[in-house]
Amino acid sequence: MGLWFLFLGLCIGVLVRCIHTLYRNYVSARKTGLRFIVSPITPYTVAWQVATALLRPVLVKFRWFRAIDWTCAWQDGNSLHEELGSCFIVVSPGLNVLCSSDSRTIVNVLRRWREFVKPDNVNEIIGLFGQNVDTSNGDDWPRHRKLTAPCFSERASTSVWNEARHQTSALVTQWLSAPNHKINTLFADTGTLALNVVSAIAFENHQTTQPAKGHSLSLHDALTTIMGSSLAPALEALPHWLKSEKFLPKQVTHVIAATGEFSTYMDALISRERTKPAAASDAKLNLIGTLIRASGEKDGEMNARLSDEEVRGNVFNFIIGGLEPTAIALSYALALLAVHGDVQEWVLEEIDEVLGEGGDSYKDVYPRLKRCLAVMYETLRLFAPSPPPPRSFATPSSPHEIPTSSPTHPSLTLPPNTQIMLNPWSTHASASHFSSPSTWDPRRWLDASGNLVHSAGFFAWGSGPRICPGMKFSQVQFCAVLAGVLARVQLVVGPQEKEGILGVLMDSGAEPLVLKVRRPGELWVGVEERVRGA
Numbered sequence: 400m401g402l403w404f405l406f407l408g409l410c411i412g413v414l415v416r417c418i419h420t421l422y423r424n425y426v427s428a429r430k431t432g433l434r435f436i437v438s439p440i441t442p443y444t445v446a447w448q449v450a451t452a453l454l455r456p457v458l459v460k461f462r463w464f465r466a467i468d469w470t471c472a473w474q475d476g477n478s479l480h481e482e483l484g485s486c487f488i489v490v491s492p493g494l495n496v497l498c499s500s501d502s503r504t505i506v507n508v509l510r511r512w513r514e515f516v517k518p519d520n521v522n523e524i525i526g527l528f529g530q531n532v533d534t535s536n537g538d539d540w541p542r543h544r545k546l547t548a549p550c551f552s553e554r555a556s557t558s559v560w561n562e563a564r565h566q567t568s569a570l571v572t573q574w575l576s577a578p579n580h581k582i583n584t585l586f587a588d589t590g591t592l593a594l595n596v597v598s599a600i601a602f603e604n605h606q607t608t609q610p611a612k613g614h615s616l617s618l619h620d621a622l623t624t625i626m627g628s629s630l631a632p633a634l635e636a637l638p639h640w641l642k643s644e645k646f647l648p649k650q651v652t653h654v655i656a657a658t659g660e661f662s663t664y665m666d667a668l669i670s671r672e673r674t675k676p677a678a679a680s681d682a683k684l685n686l687i688g689t690l691i692r693a694s695g696e697k698d699g700e701m702n703a704r705l706s707d708e709e710v711r712g713n714v715f716n717f718i719i720g721g722l723e724p725t726a727i728a729l730s731y732a733l734a735l736l737a738v739h740g741d742v743q744e745w746v747l748e749e750i751d752e753v754l755g756e757g758g759d760s761y762k763d764v765y766p767r768l769k770r771c772l773a774v775m776y777e778t779l780r781l782f783a784p785s786p787p788p789p790r791s792f793a794t795p796s797s798p799h800e801i802p803t804s805s806p807t808h809p810s811l812t813l814p815p816n817t818q819i820m821l822n823p824w825s826t827h828a829s830a831s832h833f834s835s836p837s838t839w840d841p842r843r844w845l846d847a848s849g850n851l852v853h854s855a856g857f858f859a860w861g862s863g864p865r866i867c868p869g870m871k872f873s874q875v876q877f878c879a880v881l882a883g884v885l886a887r888v889q890l891v892v893g894p895q896e897k898e899g900i901l902g903v904l905m906d907s908g909a910e911p912l913v914l915k916v917r918r919p920g921e922l923w924v925g926v927e928e929r930v931r932g933a
């Protein structure tokens with residue numbers, strides 16, 4: 400009986416505390432003058448994750464959930480912001496979240512990287528193998544950014560181009576031998592292609608689909624298992640003895656095994672690179688070698704070394720950063736081109752002209768593939784794979800002032816302990832930045848002279864000092880693959896199948912991290928060999 404009273408007392412205590420902090424957060428949200436909605440659960444906590452896993456079908460009916468949940472935020476486009484304003488607040492017991500689709504606010508917050516930092520309660524998977532450029536903040540961030548910069552040189556872009564062209568040629572040959580010339584493996588195939596490209600660059604290892612000696616999983620399987628599970632960071636924190644327990648469910652032990660396998664692959668590669676002669680020329684260095692070489696250099700002003708763990712963390716980040724978004728963007732683009740035959744012809748005109756002149760080098764061909772790049776921009780506008788960049792205050796206890804584009808609220812004072820969710824999915828779907836925003840039309844990205852136009856409302860690669868360092872990488876890879884595919888095959892879907900394909904594309908979700916279609920196997924596309932000169 401006594402224990403029950405104690406338990407009841409505890410529950411009442413927690414409830415009273417929750418109501419008190421909720422009220423306090425509500426009062427501070429009201430003072431901003433912004434519209435707000437109230438969430439009974441604190442976002443980005445374990446309670447939020449558990450509730451999402453168990454009660455998703457019920458929770459999606461509530462606006463407070465839809466505002467924070469990435470899948471809902473993508474599905475809603477600009478509609479919630481149209482209703483509540485380009486900035487609004489989700490009030491919860493643990494913290495307030497400012498949701499913003501305001502381009503001025505987004506640019507300003509992303510520029511002030513010392514004040515608005517990446518919170519460690521979101522995207523935990525990115526730091527799974529060690530601190531890296533994406534997860535670091537404060538003085539650590541410039542060190543990581545500087546030491547990883549040589550990985551994104553023009554030499555690296557040339558390697559990406561060559562490897563992507565090579566891999567695409569093999570992929571198209573495989574597609575052309577598919578029964579009835581129809582494939583439903585777009586997402587899987589572009590994923591494997593991107594992994595092969597990134598492994599060739601990162602590890603000089605073209606064979607990623609077979610387990611290496613002493614491994615039970617291939618690098619490909621280890622990575623895709625880790626990337627497909629939101630549990631990986633929590634499982635990594637388990638004590639060692641528990642990880643090997645037989646009673647754990649099979650899916651759990653598989654994720655634990657994949658994490659261990661990936662670490663072992665990385666450690667072997669790092670020690671191989673560390674023992675390579677220092678005289679190895681820069682041209683021969685792979686990504687790990689480049690990182691090790693850069694981090695070994697002396698720097699007068701700051702400690703410029705990356706530890707082995709940080710090298711591992713950065714390599715993992717480059718792989719998931721490099722692999723998934725680029726592959727996903729390609730799959731969406733190829734499916735959309737199959738549906739929009741007229742756009743495919745428009746892009747092909749360019750490819751025929753550029754490749755028809757005989758060259759195939761990065762330097763000669765890539766800069767001229769403007770229409771291919773326009774396809775990438777337009778696909779990322781509507782299907783940007785990266786989730787909304789989150790930010791929190793470096794000094795949580797003080798208020799912060801930020802500008803907005805609203806004539807009635809040109810500047811906002813955010814109360815202490817506010818987290819920020821910048822929502823480019825909403826900006827990308829806003830009629831104030833893009834005419835007919837729901838129409839997929841790559842032509843909008845080129846001006847009359849065929850040059851790429853820039854939009855103040857486009858943030859697929861982020862913005863400011865922490866803008867994606869792999870942007871050029873992904874553009875080069877995207878254009879190399881697109882040109883390689885369309886030069887050899889025509890992507891076709893019958894008139895009756897178009898709605899079905901668009902339905903599959905619109906049934907996408909960002910769980911656990913990046914946006915992708917939920918039913919990739921239903922994406923059937925015809926691949927017909929092009930007859931040259933036809």
Ligand code: HEM
Binds near residue numbers: 785866869
């Ligand atoms: C279509 C492809 C890609 C998209 C849409 C994309 C998107 C993004 C976005 C939106 C950010 C900013 C996140 C934030 O500010 O919180 C980012 C950062 C980052 N991306 Fe990418 N990315 C792509 C490709 C790549 C590639 C190919 C690599 C590496 C090989 C890469 C590595 C990184 C890294 C290291 C960061 C963190 C930068 C920092 O915090 O300083 N990304 N990316």
